[in-house]
Amino acid sequence: AQTVTQSQPEMSVQEAETVTLSCTYDTSESDYYLFWYKQPPSRQMILVIRQEAYKQQNATENRFSVNFQKAAKSFSLKISDSQLGDAAMYFCAYRSGGGSQGNLIFGKGTKLSVKP
Amino acid sequence: ETGVTQTPRHLVMGMTNKKSLKCEQHLGHNAMYWYKQSAKKPLELMFVYSLEERVENNSVPSRFSPECPNSSHLFLHLHTLQPEDSALYLCASSQERENTEAFFGQGTRLTVV
Numbered sequence: 001a002q003t004v005t006q007s008q009p010e011m012s013v014q015e016a017e018t019v020t021l022s023c024t025y026d027t028s029e030s031d032y033y034l035f036w037y038k039q040p041p042s043r044q045m046i047l048v049i050r051q052e053a054y055k056q057q058n059a060t061e062n063r064f065s066v067n068f069q070k071a072a073k074s075f076s077l078k079i080s081d082s083q084l085g086d087a088a089m090y091f092c093a094y095r096s097g098g099g100s101q102g103n104l105i106f107g108k109g110t111k112l113s114v115k116p
Numbered sequence: 117e118t119g120v121t122q123t124p125r126h127l128v129m130g131m132t133n134k135k136s137l138k139c140e141q142h143l144g145h146n147a148m149y150w151y152k153q154s155a156k157k158p159l160e161l162m163f164v165y166s167l168e169e170r171v172e173n174n175s176v177p178s179r180f181s182p183e184c185p186n187s188s189h190l191f192l193h194l195h196t197l198q199p200e201d202s203a204l205y206l207c208a209s210s211q212e213r214e215n216t217e218a219f220f221g222q223g224t225r226l227t228v229v
Binding site: 004035037042043044045046047050091100101102103104105106107108109 | 147148149156157158159161164166171172204206208209210211212216217218220221222223225
């Protein structure tokens with residue numbers, strides 16, 4: 001079975017600085033997708049960024065980028081120029097390539113605080 | 117208006133009550149999901165409906181009963197719950213066989229007393 005591990009329950013970053021959130025996963029599959037979701041106090045899970053396992057290039061979405069190390073099964077999220085609105089729970093998630101789009105396996109999450 | 121709407125936002129119920137959670141999606145998706153989010157635990161997938169048919173049931177107790185009358189609506193019927201069932205219940209939807217992500221609602225915060 002696939003598992004997702006987030007080893008940092010909480011992280012803190014100064015506004016305008018850069019922070020990296022860690023995620024590792026375990027799978028024997030070769031076709032899969034990885035995601036970072038953000039859950040603000042409003043509780044709605046919002047997709048931040050996604051990475052297809054078959055793509056070697058790291059995904060980037062504005063201030064958000066990932067470091068995808070397939071051999072190490074590592075998928076970290078880097079947030080540059082942190083803003084107060086980035087404060088939230090961040091969840092790393094895995095989906096099998098042949099699975100339903102909503103059939104996700106989540107990590108326990110990292111709570112990110114942004115200091116002004 | 118968000119793409120996936122859940123009602124109610126908060127619910128307090130006794131262990132002998134019967135209640136239902138509602139989820140409605142306005143995105144034209146053909147698959148819907150129920151997730152349970154408990155404190156200190158990862159989100160757990162409970163049920164998957166694709167084209168209005170249940171395709172997955174991850175060993176969820178029978179006191180949780182899903183219903184999907186059409187592709188836009190999903191219900192979770194609750195009866196004789198336990199205090200450990202208190203959690204945030206999230207609904208999501210997606211378009212199957214297209215390379216897109218799932219969209220989530222804001223959840224129902226359920227407290228069982």
